[in-house]
Amino acid sequence: MENGKLVDDKGKGDIIVKGMFTSFNELECPLPSSDVSKGAVVGGFKISITTDGQQYSNEETYIIFDSLCQACNDDGNCTLKVFIR
Numbered sequence: 001m002e003n004g005k006l007v008d009d010k011g012k013g014d015i016i017v018k019g020m021f022t023s024f025n026e027l028e029c030p031l032p033s034s035d036v037s038k039g040a041v042v043g044g045f046k047i048s049i050t051t052d053g054q055q056y057s058n059e060e061t062y063i064i065f066d067s068l069c070q071a072c073n074d075d076g077n078c079t080l081k082v083f084i085r
Contacts, residue, residue, distance in 0.1 A: 019049070034064045042078050062069065 019029035
């Protein structure tokens with residue numbers, strides 16, 4: 001995350017996992033540990049799907065954050081929540 005915006009971490013490369021088809025519009029797949037579990041403020045994955053290993057779907061962004069402390073929108077823009085006592 002830079003300047004409140006989720007950015008690509010090109011150094012980690014692609015991770016390929018097997019998914020399970022659950023319905024005509026749903027798949028399940030395991031995700032690796034996110035940096036949020038290691039103390040990062042926000043993290044995420046760009047996910048795409050293939051059935052043949054050659055052609056991939058368009059990427060979708062999956063954002064992981066602590067909703068008690070932050071508010072994030074679909075674009076990956078996150079802000080800290082303000083608590084007033």
